[in-house]
Amino acid sequence: MRVVTKSLITKQLFNELFRFKGQNLLAQISRLNLVPARKTSLRKKPKGSTTTYFWQGNEACAEAALAVGCRFFAGYPITPSSEIAEHLSKKLPQKGGIAIQMEDELASIAAVVGASWAGAKSMTATSGPGFSLMQEGIGYAFMTETPCVVVSVQRAGPSTGQATKCGQGDVMQSRWGTHGDFSAIVLSPNSVEEMFKLTVRAFNLAEKFRTPVTLLADEVIAHMRERATLPPFETLEIIDRKKPQKGEKAFFGLKEIPPMPSVGDGYNVVVTGSTHDEYGIRATADPQIHRQLVERLNSKIQNHADEITDCESYKIDDCEIGIVAFGCTSRAIYEAAEVAQKKGIKTGYLRLRTLWPFPDSAVRKLAKRAKAIIVPEMNLGQISHEVERAACGNARVIGLNKIGGGELVSPEEIVDKIVKVSKENG
Amino acid sequence: MVEPFSAQKYLRDIKPPFCAGCGGYAVSNTFLRAVHELGHENLRRFVFTSGIGCSSWIPSPHFLADSVHTLHGRSIPVATGIKLMRPDVDLVVFGGDGDIVGIGLSHFIHAARRNLDVLVIMINNMVYGMTGGQVAPTTPYRTKTATTPYGSFEYPLDAARLAVTAGACYVARWTTLTLNELKESIKTALKMRGFRFIEVVSQCPTAFGRRAGFEDSAEMLKWFRTNTITLNQAGRMSEEELTSKIVVGEFIKRSKPTLNETLQKSIEEARRQDAED
Numbered sequence: 001m002r003v004v005t006k007s008l009i010t011k012q013l014f015n016e017l018f019r020f021k022g023q024n025l026l027a028q029i030s031r032l033n034l035v036p037a038r039k040t041s042l043r044k045k046p047k048g049s050t051t052t053y054f055w056q057g058n059e060a061c062a063e064a065a066l067a068v069g070c071r072f073f074a075g076y077p078i079t080p081s082s083e084i085a086e087h088l089s090k091k092l093p094q095k096g097g098i099a100i101q102m103e104d105e106l107a108s109i110a111a112v113v114g115a116s117w118a119g120a121k122s123m124t125a126t127s128g129p130g131f132s133l134m135q136e137g138i139g140y141a142f143m144t145e146t147p148c149v150v151v152s153v154q155r156a157g158p159s160t161g162q163a164t165k166c167g168q169g170d171v172m173q174s175r176w177g178t179h180g181d182f183s184a185i186v187l188s189p190n191s192v193e194e195m196f197k198l199t200v201r202a203f204n205l206a207e208k209f210r211t212p213v214t215l216l217a218d219e220v221i222a223h224m225r226e227r228a229t230l231p232p233f234e235t236l237e238i239i240d241r242k243k244p245q246k247g248e249k250a251f252f253g254l255k256e257i258p259p260m261p262s263v264g265d266g267y268n269v270v271v272t273g274s275t276h277d278e279y280g281i282r283a284t285a286d287p288q289i290h291r292q293l294v295e296r297l298n299s300k301i302q303n304h305a306d307e308i309t310d311c312e313s314y315k316i317d318d319c320e321i322g323i324v325a326f327g328c329t330s331r332a333i334y335e336a337a338e339v340a341q342k343k344g345i346k347t348g349y350l351r352l353r354t355l356w357p358f359p360d361s362a363v364r365k366l367a368k369r370a371k372a373i374i375v376p377e378m379n380l381g382q383i384s385h386e387v388e389r390a391a392c393g394n395a396r397v398i399g400l401n402k403i404g405g406g407e408l409v410s411p412e413e414i415v416d417k418i419v420k421v422s423k424e425n426g
Numbered sequence: 427m428v429e430p431f432s433a434q435k436y437l438r439d440i441k442p443p444f445c446a447g448c449g450g451y452a453v454s455n456t457f458l459r460a461v462h463e464l465g466h467e468n469l470r471r472f473v474f475t476s477g478i479g480c481s482s483w484i485p486s487p488h489f490l491a492d493s494v495h496t497l498h499g500r501s502i503p504v505a506t507g508i509k510l511m512r513p514d515v516d517l518v519v520f521g522g523d524g525d526i527v528g529i530g531l532s533h534f535i536h537a538a539r540r541n542l543d544v545l546v547i548m549i550n551n552m553v554y555g556m557t558g559g560q561v562a563p564t565t566p567y568r569t570k571t572a573t574t575p576y577g578s579f580e581y582p583l584d585a586a587r588l589a590v591t592a593g594a595c596y597v598a599r600w601t602t603l604t605l606n607e608l609k610e611s612i613k614t615a616l617k618m619r620g621f622r623f624i625e626v627v628s629q630c631p632t633a634f635g636r637r638a639g640f641e642d643s644a645e646m647l648k649w650f651r652t653n654t655i656t657l658n659q660a661g662r663m664s665e666e667e668l669t670s671k672i673v674v675g676e677f678i679k680r681s682k683p684t685l686n687e688t689l690q691k692s693i694e695e696a697r698r699q700d701a702e703d
Contacts, residue, residue: 072511074503093696098510098689103536107503110496110533114475114507117494122507140497263473263492263508264515270487272495281440281487282495 052229057195057222058083058125061151061215062091064199065123067233069240070149071097072115072122074108076130079163080219081153084125105130109137109150116146117271119262121203125151128170129160132177138212139178140273142297145252145260147206147241149199151215153222154327156378156403165406166219168327168378174216175356181294183301185308186214186356188326189221193228198353204239205308209300210257216355218378219406220328253278253293256300305357312351313362319348320425321418322370322395324363324387326352329376329409336414343415345422355383360390367391371425374417376400376409396421433458436469438490443483447643449602449628453549454484456605457518460612473508473515477501477530479522480556480630481549499530502537505544506685513686516616517544523564524554527585531563534585538592538621543684545615545622548585551630559633566670570637586625590678595620597677601627601650604674611676620684627672 055063062084065073073088075081089099098115102108108124115122126134131152141148152174156167174186185205187198198215206213244251244259244267251258251269258278261267270280275290283289301308314337316322321340323333330351340347350366352359363386367373373395375384381399388397400417402409436458444450461469469491476482478498486495492515496504505517519526526534526548537544553571554560560573564585568577586599596615600608608626615622629635629646640646650672657675660668683691 072507074507090696093693094700096693096697098693100506100510100689102503102506103532106500107506107533107536110500110503111507111510113496114494114504114509115511116507117504118508118511120511122511136497137500140500262512263494264512265492266470267492268490269492270495271493272486273497274495281438 050229050231052227054225055192055196055228056083056225057189057192057217058153059087060192060195060228061125061199061217061222062087064196065149065203066091066095067236068121068200068203068238070121070123070203071095072112072120073097073099073124074102074111074115074122075124075126076102076105076108078127078130080155080222081125081127081130081151083222084151084153105133106137109134109141112148113137113141113144113146116141116148117263121147121207123149123151123203125153127153127155128157128167128173131170131173135173135177136179138214139180139182141212142178142182143273144271145210145258145297146212147210147260148212149202149206149215150212151199151202151217154216154218156406162405164219165404166328166378166408167403167406168218168329169380169382169403170216171355171377171379171382174214181298183298184214184356185209185211185301186216186354188216188352188355190327190330190351190353191221191228192224192226193230194353195221196228196230200236200238204237207239207241208257209304210241210260211297211301216327218327220408250278252276252280253296256296256303302357306361308354308357309359309362310353311359311362312353313349313366315346315348316350316362316366317348317369318346319366319370320346320372321348321422322366322373323347323349323414323418324352324366324373324375324383325349325377326355326383329378332376332409332411332414335411336418339411339415340418343419345418347418352383358386358390363387363390364392364394367394370395372396372398372421374398374400374414374421376402376414376417378402378409431459431462435467436461436490437488440488442488444480445630445632447629447631448480449551449626449630450481450484450549452602452605453481453547453608453626453628454488456609457484457547457612460609460616463609464613464616471516472518473505473512474518474520475501475505475508476520477522477525478556479525479554480551481520481522481628482525484520484549485518499525499528500533501525502530502533502542502544502546506537506542509543510686510689513543519544519546521546521548522555523548523550523552523585524562527583527588528563535588535592538589538594538623540685541593541595541620541682541688543619543621543686545612545624547612548623548625549628550585550625551628551634552582553630553634555630555633559637570639571634572637586623586673586677589621589623593621594623594678595681596622596679598623599625599627599672599674599677601654601672601674602629603647603650603654607674614679618679618681620682
């Protein structure tokens, strides 16, 4: 593994290289809260000899895919995700893998499913419009229990919207975008380092649960460049799908997560998106078989929600005001909480690394303590409804919504809201 | 003399899904006979993909083999993913006209352009049969269907000629009346590499014939017989004379590097450059 740019670029050198409007760029970026300056102490430092990389978010995602053993990528160009395809097109062939640009997103997700059945860890990357087109294929992957990773880098929608500007409007789409009774696993990174770590996790969850997993990033996290400090790739925990024993025939049931053969290995596996029995044989009218299959597909994820959900929490059991945030927006909450704290308002936060399954218990815990929960997000209110549901009336849930032009919710705006809400609380 | 043959060894013991008189039986049987004549005792070296539609049921779940029954129109891109990661297996796609050149048309063109190493067998019944007989991209002009009660006002697509233009290595069209030619054609195609396309014009007495004015399956076959012409004959006819004719024969047979091969070169180049860096 060669390092593109290690920490060779020092802060000083960086500032000398990139002067911007008379100020140094790092200061600019810090002001825009793209770097969680002073907050690194909140993060756990990985053990062992770590390496620091200077990566773009999309690049980190692609590097993680390579590290975790992804050997097939199919995609269609779309801003702001294209760098993932570009990076993998360069690197995958070097590892004997394949990256191919398909004719559209329908073909991309279909090829990814095909490659997964051929035994390869496979992925695609897209953004809102392409993610919309992939929804049917994601449902097919869910129904056929095909492990794969879909990276969707959010931009401002609906429709073509503002293609180069950040948005967080695809939260509900990632949960309910495909038709029928579906359970989603959706991860949400808030740094370049997490683009790497959560891509690794996305593959592991996909392989473990035999299901499609979405990494729902956003334009800011995908396009920003910052340091990522990572343990040696050999030490990464890597999960591979369970293969059947010789003679096994039930690849779609009998167990919560059945073993998955590859086509071409002589198992005579029948894969279908129609309702099917444990052996893959279609049963399109039998109510019992449908219930059994679809309930298992959902419960194999929902029953493991505690294992899947993952949050970063701060003072959630001792706060007056709580904040729940995810993705790029969550980078503003560290400073906001600190400033509010200094103003004498006890503030805690929950930063969601997984959006789905929704971390109900953590939010409930926060709601029992906090009088009010503020939910900043770059949409007109999506995850706030989930927070409200999980809060069960224990705390007031207040949205802080901002869309357009990729403008981020600033720490100041969150602090203002905290102060206002705190006053209302009395 | 016809060698005694039973398709049973290649089949699961599941009742076939087709209506009485459907051409699907003949295509399924002919394919398996071709496989048998090529000396395959089982279907282990094949992986089948199909989409949605009556003819997509030919392999799945009936063939005792690996099969992936995909979404409507996506059998070819799923086959692409499989073939690229498992170059050692032979991919055969079964699908109807709606599946392959309706909703899945762009994949068909691009797979031919890339020269994906796959055999696509398209059963063209000129209608959306499974959904009840709606107009298809292949429905002849003026034909009555469930959604063209006054006759189709569109011109049909010539999938075989399109495949040639898109870059396919082998293209043939036959009907369910020319089963021996179809069988030989399947054998030829299975022995070749690259994108191979065989269109089989097939009767659908239930969803097509009923509205189009055919009494039964036999009437439709008679219609095929009177309207089938060879490529040679077609060469001497005007565009106008050719409307409503079924042109059968081998449209092209050529060889060029497959997608797997061109990709392999690319991988070698990537490794060479990586080693140099």
